[in-house]
Amino acid sequence: MSKGQETRQRLLDSAQQLMYSRSYSDVGVQEICKDAKVQKGSFYHFFSSKSSLTVEVLEQLKMQMIKSILLPAFAKDLTPAKRFERFIEYAYHYQVQIQEEYGYVLGCPMGNIALEMSTQDEEIRKKVEMLFESIFHVFVDVLDDAKAVGEIDNNADTSELAQVCLAYGEGVLLMAKTKNDPEVVKQLLPHVSKLIGFKHK
Amino acid sequence: MSKGQETRQRLLDSAQQLMYSRSYSDVGVQEICKDAKVQKGSFYHFFSSKSSLTVEVLEQLKMQMIKSILLPAFAKDLTPAKRFERFIEYAYHYQVQIQEEYGYVLGCPMGNIALEMSTQDEEIRKKVEMLFESIFHVFVDVLDDAKAVGEIDNNADTSELAQVCLAYGEGVLLMAKTKNDPEVVKQLLPHVSKLIGFKHK
DNA sequence: ATTCTAGTTGACCGCTCGGTAAAGTCAACC
DNA sequence: GGTTGACTTTACCGAGCGGTCAACTAGAAT
Known part of the structure; x- marks a missing residue:
């Protein structure tokens, strides 16, 4: 470099x-x-500006997030349901580690910027929307896998479920940040399986 | 006055x-x-400061929210499940109206401040935490009703479910704000019934 | 009539903000 | 060895920040 x-x-x-x-x-x-x-x-x-720097920061954030959490968690070595369990553990441990390092649970770096800047900077809002889109696709993939192996209903709308998962994850991280307590993640995130509708055998 | x-x-x-x-x-x-x-x-x-003004704004926000949305939506004239449906409609129409007025979906006024300020102003964070606590109680009430009339599992942990509902609601509003689209609320929020586990008869 | 006090006014503080401009440095290439 | 262009340095801009202060006004209480 x-x-x-x-x-x-x-x-x-x-x-x-x-x-x-x-x-x-x-x-x-x-x-x-x-x-x-x-x-x-x-x-x-x-x-050219603080705003355009931020757009690049967001891009970098997305790449790191996908590479270090999403891809490892959703690797195809486990059943889709187990992958979600692994994802929850990763998310939990990440917030624990952040709290140890900074003294605060910081939640989702994209969600934070989304809520702060969506009404103030259209470029940033658009960028965050695209980041969510990328993560959304990762979720759709796993959910399609789950459908293929019969872990969820064959008529499930995986695209809508992916949006639901994403929203729930963001909501849980918001609550964890507000309470400054990573245990919220551990306690609430597993309920996502009800949203997805995993058939428990 | x-x-x-x-x-x-x-x-x-x-x-x-x-x-x-x-x-x-x-x-x-x-x-x-x-x-x-x-x-x-x-x-x-x-x-005494911008920060303490904000704490009072938050209190006022809570009262307005409870009085104009939560209490009407969860009034006991309907079954708990129907009350949730009414709540979803209220939430949706509120965001539609906000978008018409401001040009942007603004999401949850408490969630917005929570994410922006939780790590920067401990008094504000504490206040938001308490607001969520108040809303949490409203949810617990309805869920207890639902349990009493047999609409949900008798062994359900209504306290935990209330937290889950709150988190999901915040997450949906975050996504709606990010996409600047109130339809997100209409589309995603109904999935909350899966989290609660309403028995569809 | 005077005193007290809640409320108002507008100038002012030091500081930081995002952003600009111009001069200077240094390594690569011709 | 001179030129080019990427990169760095430093001083600077107008504006706004959160917050302070002392002087003032008006109405109620004594």
Whole structure:
């Protein structure tokens, strides 16, 4: 990676970390630059605005999330139902680890930005909508698998169920953040199986 | 209401409306004052800080929400299951009306502030947690009714189910706001009956 | 009539915000 | 060895931030 690309990456990483642990508005360009050890002028050499930096942060966030949680959790070495159980464990442990590191449960980095910025920055809203779309597809895949092996009703609308799962997951993370308690994830997320309608044998 | 209390109320109303339609950080004390036609000095005569004003806004929000949506929707003139259906309709129409008025689906005013402020202002986080607690009790009541009339399993943990309902509702509103589409509410919220486990006769 | 006080006014504080501009540095390529 | 262009540095902009302050007004209580 060239020197410029390294600088750029440091800005993305600092922004991601700071915005996740606080909020978009509470973190300024100045602070991002200080954290990344980059001068403000350089910031605007790489990014046209705070908003466009954020769009790239969101893209990076999605890739990390898919690579480090979604794909491992939903790997096809287990039955779909078991994959969901694994996903719940991953989500729980991630929030536990975050709380240990920051002192706060931080919830979903995409959901956080979505609620804060959807009405204020159309580009950011669109981007988050697309991220959810990507995650949605991952869910559809597993649910289609579940249908194929007969774990769920053959007439189930997997596309709608995927949306339902996503919404429920976001809701649980919102509650966990509000209560600052990762146990909420462990306690509530398993109810997702009722939404999906797994046939318990 | 005395003159002072009227001024105070105007500040609360302006703050509530502006913060709901944008965000906590994006709305300044100055703008709230301008909207309420109050000088800044008066603001700090009534409220010790922007943060404490917000705590009072949240309290007001809770009362309005309970009085204008929760109590009417869950009134005991219908069976618990039907009450939930009515609640879904109310939630949907509220978001439709908001979108017509502001051009954006704004989601849940409490959830919005929860995600933005939970890690930044402990008093606000605590307050939101208490608001959710109040709403939680409303849900527990209906669910207990449902249990009493045999609409749900007699061994159901109504306390846990209430939390689940709340989380799901918040999640659905988050998705609706992100997609800026109130139809999300109409489409996804009915799935809550699967979480509750209504016995369809 | 005077005192008290709740409420109002508007100027002011230090600070940070997102963003700009211009000069300077350095390595690669001709 | 000179030129180019990517990258960096630093000073700067107007505006707005949350919050303070002292002077003022008006109405009620004494």
